[in-house]
Amino acid sequence: MTTFDLADVRRFTADLDARMDQCDNGEGMECANLDGTLRHYAVLCCEFCDRVRQWGRAIFYGQAAFDPEVERLWIDEGIGLYRRASDLWAHGQELQGECFALQNGAALGSALWRLERLLSAWVTPKPAIAPLARHGVALTQAAKEEVQKRVDALPPLPADWQPTDPRRRPLFRKLQQRRQP
Amino acid sequence: MAHGPPIPLTAVLIGLESNEFQAIAGWPFADPFVKRLLQEDIPQRVQFGNCSIWTYRDPNGSLVGFGTLDMCGECGEYTGGKLHPYIPLLAINPTIKSRGYGTSIVRHLIDEAALLALHGLCHDVLFLEVYTTSEKAIRVYTECGFATVSPEPIPDSQEGGKTYIVMAKRISIAS
Numbered sequence: 001m002t003t004f005d006l007a008d009v010r011r012f013t014a015d016l017d018a019r020m021d022q023c024d025n026g027e028g029m030e031c032a033n034l035d036g037t038l039r040h041y042a043v044l045c046c047e048f049c050d051r052v053r054q055w056g057r058a059i060f061y062g063q064a065a066f067d068p069e070v071e072r073l074w075i076d077e078g079i080g081l082y083r084r085a086s087d088l089w090a091h092g093q094e095l096q097g098e099c100f101a102l103q104n105g106a107a108l109g110s111a112l113w114r115l116e117r118l119l120s121a122w123v124t125p126k127p128a129i130a131p132l133a134r135h136g137v138a139l140t141q142a143a144k145e146e147v148q149k150r151v152d153a154l155p156p157l158p159a160d161w162q163p164t165d166p167r168r169r170p171l172f173r174k175l176q177q178r179r180q181p
Numbered sequence: 182m183a184h185g186p187p188i189p190l191t192a193v194l195i196g197l198e199s200n201e202f203q204a205i206a207g208w209p210f211a212d213p214f215v216k217r218l219l220q221e222d223i224p225q226r227v228q229f230g231n232c233s234i235w236t237y238r239d240p241n242g243s244l245v246g247f248g249t250l251d252m253c254g255e256c257g258e259y260t261g262g263k264l265h266p267y268i269p270l271l272a273i274n275p276t277i278k279s280r281g282y283g284t285s286i287v288r289h290l291i292d293e294a295a296l297l298a299l300h301g302l303c304h305d306v307l308f309l310e311v312y313t314t315s316e317k318a319i320r321v322y323t324e325c326g327f328a329t330v331s332p333e334p335i336p337d338s339q340e341g342g343k344t345y346i347v348m349a350k351r352i353s354i355a356s
Contacts, residue, residue, distance in 0.1 A: 056229030132255040150330040154351035163292035175299040
């Protein structure tokens with residue numbers, strides 16, 4: 001289990017760097033061709049975003065302490081990864097169509113979009129203000145059992161329920177049809 | 182107090198970098214807690230969690246309020262550990278006179294939570310917490326079908342011992 005201290009995050013970013021270098025040097029089968037390299041970078045971008053989100057949530061929910069050095073490391077690594085991945089994506093776009101079809105260009109484009117959003121609207125994590133996020137439903141065991149009983153007894157929406165927003169009704173009908181046996 | 186039918190509002194999904202978010206973050210809320218939640222918790226829920234932000238416009242195009250909906254695990258011990266929908270915050274533009282906008286916003290958030298549950302993305306109970314001093318908000322949630330599930334008000338030591346309750350509503354549809 002990750003602790004998100006500086007040493008832990010350094011290990012993660014060093015591993016990410018090594019995997020980028022190996023791929024750029026053509027080591028291993030994963031990056032044997034351009035399409036494989038695009039896929040590999042898409043995976044790296046997603047792994048990076050997922051780990052940063054886990055770190056942010058850990059601080060928000062009071063499970064990890066904030067360290068500005070860790071934040072600096074995430075930002076620097078994210079910018080480096082974005083540069084390398086976006087150069088690669090642009091190269092793929094140039095060749096796409098002219099020479100051959102690349103299956104993984106869209107996957108990398110989508111991963112880059114996620115990474116770009118994370119970096120451009122960067123949020124420094126801090127512990128939550130809302131009480132439920134800070135300590136859950138802080139109750140005695142007997143009270144927790146009562147909460148569970150009340151939750152279990154909540155009635156469903158009526159059978160003829162539909163979204164109040166008419167624009168959402170087509171989606172609602174589609175989802176309902178999909179659920180019917 | 183008598184209420185007419187909820188006023189139809191147009192909901193628009195927005196991002197943290199949008200002009201609308203900057204606009205609502207600058208609203209002069211009477212309760213500073215609302216501003217703190219909006220400026221500190223909501224951006225984190227968007228970036229690190231699954232939170233969506235909607236703004237609402239009335240038929241004249243005026244921005245009358247906003248609502249947020251997250252999928253998270255705050256009440257996971259009551260959902261078998263499954264992610265569940267949760268309303269972190271909603272508010273009406275404090276510079277306008279509300280005409281039942283709160284009810285319309287809550288109903289829209291129930292719609293969206295029900296769609297998430299229908300997608301199979303989360304548990305079918307929608308949760309929220311509300312301070313007991315927010316009587317008007319509690320009345321709106323109750324009108325929209327929420328029930329109090331915490332047996333007694335819970336003191337929040339970080340907010341000077343103010344108490345809050347947990348409310349919930351099932352969002353699956355009866356067969």
